[in-house]
Amino acid sequence: MTNDGQEEPTAMVFEVLKAAIIDGSAARLGRMALAGRRSVDTPNYLAVTSRGVVPHMTPDNVGKHLHSAGVYMALEDFIERPQQYSKRPTPIYDTPTSQGRRPLHSFTAMPPEFMTVLGARRIPAVLSPMGNSNASISIFTSTGYQVLTTKEYQTAVETLRPDIAIPLADLTHGPITPTSKRALRMAERTDEWLKNWFAAEDASADELRQRDVAIFAPVLPVSYSIQWEYLERLSEDLSTRIAGLAVYDPDVLPDLLSDYANLAALPRLSVSAPTTPHHILRQISLGLDAFILPFVNLVSDAGIAMTFTFPPSPTATPSLLPLGVDLSSPSYKTSLAPPSPGCTCYACTAHHAAYIHHLLAAREMLGWTLLQTHNHAVVAAFFASVRAALAQGEVAFEDAARQFALRYEPEFPAGTGERPRARGYQFKGEAGGEVKPKLNKPAWGKLDGEDGGLGLTRVRAKKEVAPAVAVAAAAAVADKVVESAVEGGGRLETPPCPG
Amino acid sequence: MLARRMASTMSASSAALTFELVAKCSTTRARASIMTLPHGPVNLPLFMPVATQASLKGLTPEQLENTGCRLCLNNTYHLGLKPGQEVLDAVGGAHKFQGWNHNILTDSGGFQMVSLLKLATVTEEGVRFLSPHDGTPMLLTPEHSISLQNSIGSDIIMQLDDVLVTTSPDKERMREAMLRSVRWLDRCIAAHKNPDRQNLFCIIQGGLDLEMRRECCAEMVARDTPGIAVGGLSGGEAKDDFCRVVGACTQLLPELKPRYVMGIGYPEDLVVCVALGADMFDCVWPTRTARFGNAITKFGVLNLKREMYAADFGPIEKGCGCPCCRPVEEEGSMGITRAFVHHNAAKETVAAHLLTLHNVWYQLNLMREAREAIIGDRFPAFIRAFFSQLYPDRQSYPSWAVDALRTVGVDLIET
Ligand SMILES: [Zn+2]
C-alpha cells in the first residue's frame, strides 16, 4: 500500500449536513454511513457494552428496543487468560466468519444494524498499577491485570473487524493530571504507535481486510500545546488514513479545529465519558458528533428512570427539575403511571412504575432490564431532539441548551435501591456501586513518577491476598480511596487492606 | 392403528374453565386437550414456567410470550410479602401488575411456608409461622390464602393443603394431613370470592400410600373443582413410588378435567407423567439451572461454564427453534453460540437470560411435540426417540422410567 497521500477508500462515509456558522458554537449535524449498518444521524450516541453485551439486555431486546447508533466494546473484556487455561488460544479470535458477519459482531450476537466501536479498554477504565511501556499498555481483564502489546491489539482489530477501531493511546486513566513530562511522552508514544499502525498495515498482505475497519485516531487528554506535534502528523501524513477522531478531551477541539481544516472534516467521537446531558450539550457545542456514554448503564443500575427532555417542557414551577426519578422510592409502590410519562419505549408502554419498583425491591433482574430499555430510549430521544433543534439552526439549539441548563438539576439523583451484584471486572465501571456523575471534567493522569509509585506498592501488597477477584476488589477500593482523596482536597490516605 | 381423535363433544365446562379432550394415545394414558381459561386457551400437556416474584428471571413478558407460554406461575407466598396484598388490590391484580395478558396460576403459599420456613407448624386452623420480616407469629389459614389469591386474580388458584414430605414414616400424621387437606378444601371453596373468573383446584394428598391417595381422590373429586392437582410429591421420594402415586391418581380422576402434577420439571419426569395421564406441570428447575450456566437439551444437560465450550461456536442446541439457537439466517434468530454463553456465564446477567429463554423454550417445546405425537397417535415412538437421544444406550435408561412406562404399555427395552 502506498503512503503518498492518495485517497484511500475507507469503510465509513461521514457527511456534514449542517455546520454552525455563529461564534461560540461548533455544533453540527452529520450522517455516518457504514456498509451493512443502519446509517446514523449525528449528534448521536453509542451504548457501552460489558463483555460484549449491553448490560441486562439480550441481543433480541437490543435489536427491538435499543435505538443507539451502535455499541462500544473493549478488547480487555474478551481476552482474559484464566489461570488454569493460561495457554489456551483466546476463543474470540477463532470466531468463524459466517454469512459475511464480522467476527466481533458474530461473537457477541450483536444485531447487524448496530455499528461496533472497539477500543482496548473499558470506559471508564480501571487504573492499572503497572503502567504502559514503549510497546504495550496494561489492561484489566476479568482474571486480573494483563499486558496488551500494540502488535496484539492491531492483530485483534484485524481479526475481529469492528466497524470502527480506536488505536492504542498512551493513557494513564488516573484521576490526576499528568506532569508535563509524562504528558509529552503520552503524545510521543501515541504518535509512534499510530505511525507504526499504518506502517504495519502497509506491510500487510491483506490490505482489503484492513481497510474495512474505520480508524478513529485518539486525541489525547493533554493540553493542545503538548500534543500539537502528534496532531500535526495526523493532519499532514495520516488524514487520509484515519476515518475519525476519538476525543479524550473535548477542550482540545477548538484549537484543533481552527488549525487543521482537513481534520475538521472527520467525525469526532467523544470518549471522555460525559456524565450528564449537561456535559453532552456542552460537548456538542464544542463540535463532538458521537458519544460513548457509560452513565446510561450506571443510572439504570441505580434504579433511576431518566425523565429529561430536550428542550425542557415549559413548566410553572420555579424549582429545578430532576434528571431522573428514583423508582426505589416507596412513593411508586402503587403508581400505574409509566416510569416517565410521555415516553414511548417498551418499558413505559407495557409496564408501570409500580412494577419496576417491585422488581427493584425484590432484586428481580427484569427491573434493570426495563430501566435499561427506558433510559436508553430517553437518551436516544434526547439526541433526536438535539438534531431537530440543530436542523432549525445553531441559534435554536444553543437557546434550547441554555434552557436545559437552567431547567434541570446538575446531576442524576443517587438512587436508594440496591444495585445488581457487581463482578470484579465491573468494579471501576460501577464506581463502587454508586452513580456519582460529576460536573467537573474527568481528570486524566497518574499519581507520580513512572505510572504511579503508589500503584506498584499496592499491587505488591495485593499479591499476598492473591486471587483475581481480591485483586480486583483491592483495585476498586484503592481507586475509590484515590478518588475521594482527590475530591477531598488531594490528601491521599493509605488504602485500606483488602484482606 | 387408528388415532383416537375425540369428537368435539368430549368437553366439560365450569364457570371459568372449559376442558376439551382432543385426542388420547391408543397405547398409554396420554391425552391431548385444550383448556380454556379466562385469559385464553392453553394446549395440554403443558409445562408452566415459574415467575416466582411476578417476573421470569430477567425475561420480559414480551419475551416469555414469544416462547409460546400462555400460562405461567406466580408464588402467592412471595407476592404476599412483595408487593403485598394492598398493592395488588390497588393495582388491580397480578396480570395488570406484571403486564401479562395471558394466564397465571398461583400456589396456595402453604408449600413455600413449610419448605422455606423451618419453624412453620400446622394446626387445624392453618399454618403458623414466624414472619420473615420481624419474627412475629403469623397464621396462614385457607381463608387467608384464598383471599390473597383472589387479590392476585390468577386464573387458577390452589387450595391450601397440609403438606407433609411423602417420605414421612408417620402414617397417622399422613392420614391426618390428607383428611385435613380435604377439610381445608371445603373452607377454600367457601372462602373463594371469584369462582366465575378464577378456578380453584384441589390437591390430592396421601403420601406414598396408594389406598390413602385413592381415598383422597374420591373425597376431592366429589367436591367437583374445575381441575385437580396431585400434590406432596417431588419431595425426595423414590422415582418408582412417585410414578405409582401419579399412575394411581390419574386412573381415578375424571377424564374431562385437567390433571396437574405439582413441582415436576425434569424432561424424563414430564414425558413419563404425560404417559401416565397427567396434563400440567411446573418447576423452578429449568430457570434456576439456567443461572448456573446449564442448558437443557435433548441430549442432556450441558454446563456451558465448562472450559470445553469456550471456543464452541455451535448453537446452544442444534435444531432448537428458540430465539437463541435457530439458524442466524432465520427471522428472529439471535445467533447465540455456546462460546458466547460461556464467555458471560456467571459474569453478565444476559447469559442467564439467554439460557432461561432456551430452557423455557425447551420445556414448552417438549410438551408441544408430545402433544403432536399424541394427536398423531405416535406417542410411544416419541417416548422411545426421547429416551434414545437422552441416553447412550438402553442399558442406561433409568429403571423407574422403564418400569413406569411398562405399566402403560410401552417397553423401552424390548421393542
Ligand atoms: Zn420509557
Ligand SMILES: [Zn+2]
Ligand atoms: Zn435454544
